[in-house]
Amino acid sequence: MxxxxxxxxxxxxxxxxxAALVEFGDEARLLAGGHSLLPLMKLRLATPAVLIDISGISGMDTVQVDGDHLLVGALTRHRTLELSDLVAREAPLLGHVAGLVGDPQVRNRGTIGGSIAHADPAADLPCALVALDGVVGLRSVTGAQREVRAEEFFTGFWSSVMEPDEMITHFRIPRxxxxxxxxxxxxxxxxxxxxVAVACVAGRVVLGAMSDTPLRASAVEQAIASGATAAEAALTAHEGTNxxxxxxxxxxxxxxxxxxxxxxxxxxxxxGI
Amino acid sequence: MSLVGARVLRKEDPRLLTGQGTFVDDIQPVGCLHAAFVMSSCAHAELVSIDARAALAMPGVVGVWTAADFLDYPDLPGGLPELERPALARNRVRFAGEPLAVVVAESRYQVADAVAAVEVEYQELDSVTDVTLAAGPDAPLLFEHHGSNVITKVPMLDDLERELERCDQRAHLRLVNQRCAAVPIEASACLADWGVEGLTLWATFQAPHHLRNYLATWLDLPQNLCRVIAPDVGGGFGAKIPWYPELFIAPLLSKWLRRPVKFTQTRSEAMVQMTHGRDQVHDVDVGFDNDGRIKALRFIISQNLGAYPDPTGLGLAVLTSWMAAGCYDIAKVATSFRTVVTNTTPVAAYRGAGRPEAAYSIERMVDLVALRTGLDPAEVRRRNFISPKAFPYKTHNDPVVYDSGDFPQALAECLRLVDYEEVRRRQAATRNDPDAPLIGVGLSCWLEIAGFGPNGSLEGFGHLASWESAQVRIHPDGSAVVFAGSSPHGQGHETTFAQIASDELGIPFDRISVRFGDTATVIQGIGTMGSRGVPTSGSAVKMASVTVLGRAKKIAAHLLEAAEEDLEVLDNAFSVRGTPGKKVSWGDVAWASFQPLRLPEELSAGSLEERLFMESPNFSYPSGAYACVVEIDRRTGRITIDKMVLIDDCGTVINPLLAEGQVHGGVAQGIAQALFEQVVFDPDSGQPQTTNLIDYLVPSAPDLPDYVAGRITTLCPNNPLGAKGIGESGAVGAPAAVVNAVLDALSGFGVEHLDMPVTSEKVWHVLQGGQQ
Structure with a gap:
């Protein structure tokens, strides 16, 4: 504690x-809402020497329409997503799931960027983001920007493809x-x-807490696509899980x-009805 | 109008709800040092070495002390000879989390860093955490010189085998009452300041005088120089009665270092260092006839004591054995118990302390009788209840004489409010509908022993005595202060005791303050535990107030030149009945009480003050009937509590608002035990697995139902208020109601019992037809 x-x-x-990430290297962690990182620090499961507090960066907490996508800033708080009419209309799964994270105090502080970066397979937003086929926008100190499909972002328990000198700037989420x-x-x-959590949207089915990352239930999706009933398709849900x-x-x-x-x-x- | 019985808002809430309460950690004296303990990472080991060199070199670190530094001081008080707990582990550690060394530094952060830098070398020993295994022949021994892990053993004179055999049927269950943690919001904390005028210790504690008495002896300090203060206390639930190392070590460190020393426990520390509760295994046999009449009960208890026998922990099984038969008239009852040490956190009182265990098991057994006979559980209860005419009812154990009650009426009221027939109809109608949830209804007609007050009842747990004290003092303006010997930890003494005093004195509620928790200002007190606040302490307040009023009437009569018996107290004044206008205010009487020339001959100045020690002739026996309706998802096993009806009989109610609050909180903890909470140790390593509130599943408001609360009232004849106490009722009554409801819902699946916590996974196994 x-x-x-x-x-x-x-x-x-x-x-x-x-720049601070580069300066402090492995010693540093980014701090946004702090609702994953700070509890770990209090339990001394995480001991970063430097916290780079990004919560004051302006313009990174908005949700806008960008063509076929919603552009969601990494510092957008769960509560903002939960209450956004735009999100409810364009990507209702995202708003709904954001509203199930923790309790209102957690949702008022926690950010989507923090939750995704933390990469907890039992957390709500990683599961939803993969189901939505969302994209994680990353930027590094060289100015290089890249976008990684959420499905390819998570690599294991609390780990992702994000490099130590990268940070999440935004998400691109299909409408x-x-x-x-x-x-x-x-x-x-x-x-x-x-x-256990299961998200489904637009024919994509994703399982949370069934492996060390959110897991696409491909067998279920294929079964549905080939006309199986929901009950039949669901029987394959555990395939490939761990x-x-x-x-x-x-x-x-x-x-x-x-x-x-x-x-x-x-x-x-x-x-499958 | 009488204030006793009125829904008066709590006096303490404006302070507590606006952040103006004072808890130990809020007190920040200049120059305060911070202490923290190095805890054993092994469940059972010989201590090889403790290397504090790195810690001592860290910034702000003042020192590190181990058992070797406390050899001039005894072990913690109250233990059994040769089985005492040392203040810091000496040579041997017996549970993971046991304090081995204490570190002091300038700041809370520095001390935490330094604790992490202390290196301890252990030689690990085999450990045992399970009570049955620990009592077995091959178990590793915690105290080799004792020769066994079994510490106390009370056998039965007659095992009732013949009576059990003689019945039409008999049934047996082994019931595990799992270990729970009290989890008060405020964990342990203390602040010691040893100056030239002696020691002041602020501690979050349920019994400050109890602590003062033992601490002064331990320190060899006269009690006039040893002051203990329990300021606002953020919950206790029994876990703030036992002796903890910090309570003794912090004062010594303050003495040695000549600076205030504070210890504030973290939640993770509290989960392994604060005493746990429950952890009993029961082997229960009932013999009954086909008409559901229970004729014989054999009740065998194994109590897991944890690593060191705590005086309260040793007594838990006694209370369980006393209450084994619950509210039933069973011709033959036999009980026995043993208490056993294991490599786990010590076990002591937790809300109900031995009575929830008894109530749970007898209520499960009654449901089993219903299942085996095919009778309705409500009917089996009615056929076995002690008759309302049978009080005082002498039980199978001599000291236990039930005071009063009306169990049939409580059950009838409960069944009416839960709409029992309708629930049964709905249950039958949906039982074969695969899309509908399974419905179950469970009853718990519980009874407990409370109002600890009779001579001898607390002495056995190490207390000075069993009475409770009150002192009522009138100020010169006619306002009053009540000093209560019992010190609260959330109960609302400031409100209820002011209500009691206001009714007796005729002084307005707002002109009465209640003080407690400071050994320098409150004469000897005992403490708040065992649902004794109102029956014992409240009764003391009442009787002291009665005495003060009697003297005030003498003064008023003298001033009014009227006969005492013609006086009545109305609107904060004494007036002469039948003579309008002839009156004197409470303020005038109080003022005169300090002026010798205005007093009647028999009184002297300052006589409007009384202190009184109240001892009850016998215990009180709160009882009630609870019903729980659950729905179970047939696919997942998910249990949802649909309705919870709570009929309590606590005798006289001082404040229904507070009484309901007590029941709500107790029921929340009872539901928590039934469905959620369990302290888990790894059976091989003895390592605690539930060391934070992520892994130890304390439920929150959305997990709990709305409660339908009602009451019946039978007065307790053993105290002047007629009150029985209400603090533990909910925790005693709720677990059986919930578990019985789940088993009722599963009655078609061939399962007779599930141990707590009844998780959805356990239910799912039953629904699968699998083994449990």
Missing amino acids: IPAPFRHITVETVEEAL TGSAGWAYEKYTARAQDWAT PSGDLRASAEYRAHLATVLTERVLLRSGY
Whole structure:
């Protein structure tokens, strides 16, 4: 509950943030809303020597339409996504899922960039972002920018393709509009990390907490595409998954929950009826 | 109008809700140092070495002390001979998290860094965490010189085997009452300041006088120089009665360093260092006839004590054995228990302390009788209840004589409010509908022992006595201050005791303050525990107020030149009945009480003050009938509490608002035990697995139902208020109601019992037809 010593510096631009990342190297972590990083620091599971506070960078907390996509700033808070009419209209899954993160206090502080960078396979937004086929916008100190599909972004538990000198600047999220969608999250308590989560939108089905990254349920998607019922398709949900067993649930129970939740999201999304 | 029984808003809330409360950590004296403990990372080991060199070289570090520095001081008080807990582990560590060394630094952050830099070398030993395994022949021993991990053993004189056999049927269950953590919002904290005028220790504690008495002895300090203050206390639930190392070590460090020393526990530390509760295993046999009448009960208890026998921990199984038969008239009852040490955090009182365990098991057994006989669980209860005419009811254990109650009426009211017939109809109608959730309804007709106050009832737990004290003092303007010997940790003594005093004195509520928690200003007190606040402490306030009013009437009669018996107290004044206008205000009487020339002969100046020690002739026995309706998702096993009806009988209610709050909180903890919470240790390594609130599943408001609360009232004859206490009721009654509801919903699936916490996964296994 008492973090190890660290320096806290504030930056006002992306350039300053990236310069600081280069200056301090592995010692540094970016701080946005702090709702993943600070608890880890308090438990001394993370001990960065420098926190580069990016929460004061202006213009990175907005949501706008950009052609077929929504452009979402990395510092956009969960609460903003939850309450945005634009998000509700253009990518309703995103707003809904943002509204299920933690509790209102967490949602008022936490940011989508922070959640995605943290890359927790049991978190809500990574699962939703992969289901939405969103794109993560990254920038490095050289000025190089790249966009990585969310599906290719996550590489393992708390890890991603992001390089140490890169930061997330934005997300590009397809405007799924009226396409069928649903999200089911099974939790041990009302407010908790997912024991298992399943997101479905526009025919894409993604499982949360069933592996060390959010996992596309390709077998389910194929089954649906070839005319299977939701119940039939859901039976394949556990294929390729690697759930862990812990105090909240055994691997076997997680596999079962994945099947049930998948069937439910398929039906609610209008597939396999 | 009587204030007792009125929904008066809490006096303490404006302070607490606007952040103006004073908790230990809010007190920040100049020059304060900060202490933190190096904790054992092994569950069971010989200590080889503690290397503090790196820590000592860190910025701000003042020193590091180990057991070797405390050899002139005894072990922590109250333990059993040869089984005492040392203030810091000496040679041997017996649970993961046990303090080994204490570090002091200039700041909270520096001390945490330094603790992490202390290197400890262990020689690991085999550990044991399970009570049954620990009592077995091959278990590693915690105290070799004791020869066994079994510490106390009370066998039964007659195992009732013949009575059990003679019944039409018999049934057995092994019921595990899992270990829970109290999780008060404020973890342990203390601040010691040893100056030229002696020691002041601020501590978040339920019994400051109790602490003062033992601490002064331990320090060999006269009590006039040893002041203990419990300021605002952020919850306790029993975990702030036991002795912790910091309470003894912080004062010594302050003495040695000549500076204030503060210890503030983190949540992760609290999860392994604060005493846990429950952790009993019951083997229960009932013999019953086909008509559902229970004839014989055999109740065998194993209590996991954790690593060191705590005086309260040793007593938990006694209370469980006393309450084994609950509210039922069972001809033959036999109980036995043993207490066993294991390589786990010590176990002591947790809200209910031995009674929730008893209530849970007997209520599960009654449901099992219903299942086996095919009778409705409500009917089985009615057939076995102690009759309302049978009080005082002498039980199978001598000291336990139930005071009063009306169990049939409480159940009837509960069934009415839960709409029992309708729930049963709905249950039957949807049972075969695969798309509808399974519905279950569970009952818990519980009874507990409370109002700890009779001579001897607390002495066994190491307390000085069992009475509670109150002192009522009238100021010269006719306002009053009440000093209560019991010190609250969230109960609302400031409000309820002012209500009681206001009714007796005729002084307005707002002109009465209640003080407590400071051994320098409050005469000897005992503490707030065992649902004794109102029955014992409140009764003391009442009787002291009665005495003061009697003297005030004498003064008023003298001033008015009227007969005492003609006086009445109305509108903050004494007036003569039948003579309008002839009156004297409380303020005038109080003013006169300090002026010798205006007093009647028999009174002297300052006589409007009374202190009183209230001892009850017997315990109180709060009871109630709770019902829980659950819905179970047939696919996932998810349990949702649909409705929770709570009928309480706590005798006289001082403030319904606070009484309901107590029940809501207790029921929340009862539901938490039934469905969510469990302290887990790795069975091989003894490592605690639930060291934060991510892994230890404390539920929050959205997990809990709206409560439908009602009450019946039978008065307690053992105290002048007629009150039974309400603090622990919810935690005693709720677990069985919830678990019975889940088992009721699963009644078609061939399962007779599931241990707590009843998780959705356990239910899913049952729904799968799998083994549990």
